[in-house]
Amino acid sequence: MSESIEGRKVFFLYPPSVVQDELIWEVVRHEYEVYLLKDHRRARALLARYPDSILFVNIDAELKEPEWEGYIRGVVESSRYADVRVGILSYNNDEALARKYLMDIGVSAGFVKLSLGLQESTEIILRVLEANEARGRRKYVRAKTTDPASPATFNVRIGGELKSGVVRDISSVGMACSFDEFVRLPERSYLRDIQLKLRGGLTTISGVVTGARSDAGTVYVVMFDPRGSGDARTRIRRFVHRYLQQQIERELSSMQVAR
Secondary structure (H helix, E strand, C coil), X not given: CCCCCCCCEEEEECCCHHHHHHHHHHHHHCCCEEEEECCHHHHHHHHHHCCCCEEEEECCCCCCHHHHHXXXXXXXXXXXXXXXXXXXXXXXXXXXXXXXXXXXXXXXXXXXXXXXXXXXXXXXXXXXXXXCCCCCCCCCCCEECCCCCCCCEEEEEXXXXXXXXXXXXXXXXEEEEEECCCCCCCCCCEEEEEEEEECCEEEEEEEEEEEEEECCCEEEEEEECCCCCHHHHHHHHHHHHHHHHHHHHHHHHCCCCCC
16 A cells, blocks of 8 residues: 555544544544545545545444445445545444445445444544554644635734734644744744634744745744643644634535435
8 A cells, every 4th residue: 555645534424423522633633634524425526536535434324224335335336436445433233234344345444333432432443544544644734724714823022022924834733824024033043922813712832933935925934842732732733623624614515416
């Protein structure tokens, strides 16, 4: 299996509440690019657009199990989705049901019995993602925060003066940003207490300027201080996940899908 540079998108289709409320954040913490889907018809169109993705289907929701069997066979057996990995989520402990999906249908991302409990289910999913090299070569998920309707912004004191700007992209380890006015920052400049405003949520973190590039003005690359607050990193990860989730929802809503 060749390892992709960007990694695989991980989709949870009709995720149960335990996935939405708890499990997903542990997967996000491990720097996987995760999305929640609630439309099985459009989900297939999305898989065709991202053919190296991983899809976990909750077969306890929306459709009856025989309908899910037909749906999943249609994904697994179609050349259109040849590189998609499919896994099953269910509270059903029936061993015959698990064998059907694993052996007869041939899903490649496992049958996760949610009844085993949150911790064990999470560990199984993390092992599946690791085995399928879902991170690719990248170590951290980042969001290109280019939505003009909801910009990510920051401010920081430089030489005693408060300077503000826009975040161009961000991950839990760093960001690319530009200032609203001309600011000269030598490489290795330490920026203390950068206040990030991410979709209305405020987060404070410090970082070091590691480079700059010219892109319609000067864009600085800032790596966050690893000694900083773990809570700040958690808030940034959650922002990145929610930002990317909104982008995928816009993409889904624009798709024309035959009923």
